[in-house]
Amino acid sequence: MNSVDRIYALTFARVYPMYVQKAERKNRTQQDVDKLICWLTGYDKTALEQQIAKQSSFETFFAEAPQLHPNCQLIKGAICGIRVEEIEDNLVQNVRYLDKIIDELAKGKAMEKIMR
Known part of the structure; x- marks a missing residue:
């Protein structure tokens, strides 16, 4: 199974606790x-909790997101050696955007700078 297939197989609820632990x-x-x-996806807190509770796949999580933030294209840099701005698969790119902003948070970057 390649990395793209793994992303399609993952549930958001399974990865979410890892984001929290990292932070x-x-x-x-x-x-x-x-x-x-919520900034990236347009979900509010309640809708985010519902996505976690229903064990949504990343595909469903992003498909049902109210609206990706228009500035998400400003998220640049590498995750796992791959530049997020060069990823062609929309779902994989969205997941990597999320990975990147959580990574920036864990590295101490100010919230205002992460939320471009």
Whole structure:
């Protein structure tokens, strides 16, 4: 199974706790993680919790997102050695956008700078 297939097979609910743990290890909070996810996807807190509760796949999670933030194309850089701005598969790119902003959070970047 290649990395694209793995992303299509993953549920958001399975990865979400890892995002929170990564942030908390660097003295950031679950609220910071939620704020970034909501910024990127347009979900509010209640809708985000519903996506987690229903074990949505990443495909469903992004398909049902109210609206990706128009500035998400400004998210640049490499995740796992791949530049997020060069990814052609929309779902994979959206997941990597999310990975990248959580990574920036864990590295101590200011929320205002992450939410471009």
